[in-house]
Amino acid sequence: MNIDVLLEKTGLKKTYPRKIILGLFEDRDQFLSADDIAKVFQEAGHPVPLSTIYRILDQFVEKHLVSEVHIETAQVKLYERAHAHHAHHLICTECEKIIHVESCPVHDYESDLEDTHGFKVTHHTLNFYGLCEACQKAHA
Amino acid sequence: MNIDVLLEKTGLKKTYPRKIILGLFEDRDQFLSADDIAKVFQEAGHPVPLSTIYRILDQFVEKHLVSEVHIETAQVKLYERAHAHHAHHLICTECEKIIHVESCPVHDYESDLEDTHGFKVTHHTLNFYGLCEACQKAHA
DNA sequence: TCGTAAATGCAAGTGATTATCATTTAGAAA
DNA sequence: TTTCTAAATGATAATCACTTGCATTTACGA
Numbered sequence: 001m002n003i004d005v006l007l008e009k010t011g012l013k014k015t016y017p018r019k020i021i022l023g024l025f026e027d028r029d030q031f032l033s034a035d036d037i038a039k040v041f042q043e044a045g046h047p048v049p050l051s052t053i054y055r056i057l058d059q060f061v062e063k064h065l066v067s068e069v070h071i072e073t074a075q076v077k078l079y080e081r082a083h084a085h086h087a088h089h090l091i092c093t094e095c096e097k098i099i100h101v102e103s104c105p106v107h108d109y110e111s112d113l114e115d116t117h118g119f120k121v122t123h124h125t126l127n128f129y130g131l132c133e134a135c136q137k138a139h140a
Numbered sequence: 141m142n143i144d145v146l147l148e149k150t151g152l153k154k155t156y157p158r159k160i161i162l163g164l165f166e167d168r169d170q171f172l173s174a175d176d177i178a179k180v181f182q183e184a185g186h187p188v189p190l191s192t193i194y195r196i197l198d199q200f201v202e203k204h205l206v207s208e209v210h211i212e213t214a215q216v217k218l219y220e221r222a223h224a225h226h227a228h229h230l231i232c233t234e235c236e237k238i239i240h241v242e243s244c245p246v247h248d249y250e251s252d253l254e255d256t257h258g259f260k261v262t263h264h265t266l267n268f269y270g271l272c273e274a275c276q277k278a279h280a
Numbered sequence: 281t282c283g284t285a286a287a288t289g290c291a292a293g294t295g296a297t298t299a300t301c302a303t304t305t306a307g308a309a310a
Numbered sequence: 311t312t313t314c315t316a317a318a319t320g321a322t323a324a325t326c327a328c329t330t331g332c333a334t335t336t337a338c339g340a
Contacts, residue, residue: 012286012287013286013287013336013337013338014337014338015286015287015288015336015337016288017287017288018287033327034327034328035327048288048289049288049289049290050327050328051288051289051290051291051328051329051330052287052288052289054327054328054329055287055288055329056287070210070212072210072265075326075327076326076327076328077327077328090253090257090259090261092259093262099257099259101253101257105245105246105248105249105252106245106246106266108245109245110268112245113230113241113268117230117239117241117273118272118273118276119230119232119239119268119270119271119272119273120270120271120276121230121268121269121270122233122269122270122271123268123269123270124266124267124268124269125212125265125266125267125269126246126264126265126266127264127265128250128253128259128261128263128264129261129262129263129264129265130259130260130261130262130263131259131260131262132258132259133257133258133259136258136260152317152318153305153306153307153317153318154306154307155305155306155317155318155319156319157318157319158318173296174296174297175296188319188320189319189320189321189322190296190297191297191298191299191319191320191321191322192318192319192320194296194297194298195298195318195319196318215295215296216295216296216297217296217297281340282339282340283338283339283340284336284337284338284339284340285336285337285338285339286335286336286337286338287334287335287336287337288333288334288335288336289332289333289334289335290331290332290333290334291330291331291332292329292330292331292332293328293329293330293331294327294328294329294330295326295327295328295329296325296326296327297324297325297326297327298323298324298325298326299322299323299324299325300321300322300323300324301320301321301322301323302319302320302321303318303319303320303321304317304318304319304320305315305316305317305318305319306315306316306317306318307314307315307316307317308313308314308315308316309312309313309314309315310311310312310313310314
């Protein structure tokens, strides 16, 4: 979907920083930190302060345009384009590439937990760490 | 196992702060932040600076006496006693209680990932968020 | 074109964690 | 037991990611 249309839907004004940031997430399906985004603006010759970037990211999360990803090994907040489907991540500990996987192996297990522990699960996080195909070959 | 013996095994000197901190993890099986620990010292009338507490936690993690837990709803680092077995957590979003579960539903799935995505998994993290039994009753 | 709420940009502020360094201390050696 | 020394502590300052306050600017509906 078009960037402008997406922004219109949310009621947020179409400003330069917002269009560029949303474009980064929509065009390529990448994981970005506020700092990564600041670098893009910097390199484009039109710097945008981090305060603005953080504010926009918060708004995009609230409007479900992007979502925060929780990666244990990352010490900064990372964001990705919001996905319609529940998904998990494969994180390469070598090159830090993150792969999206849209299947979930623990759905049945959640009802087990209710029986065994009386715990009512609302959601979960599941990340796999290891080596991606390319890094395995590089190591071999 | 005895606190003193545990410390001797690691080669770390048996100091007051280290004995108290290790005791907190060993006696009760609780999740603690650096700040939680500082409060304990404070209340015991023998304050210990946060810098010391952080250093000791790092050392304990390195020596595998405790391990860091990654809870996405927590904005501070949390630590728990190191467990011999692979485990997962049930985190109550209401009272923030954390329950340990020593079964794992995704072991088979990891070999699937290698087939489908060429990704070699070395480890994973899995946390469930929801309501514990007590909080469910309180809500009902 | 105007008016106004919303958005930006800058600067200062937070809060958790880390680093520096002088002083103290555990524990081995004499 | 005393001495010695590397290790540990305590106090302070520094960092780093992120947030907030506020004056200025701007998108966009009237």
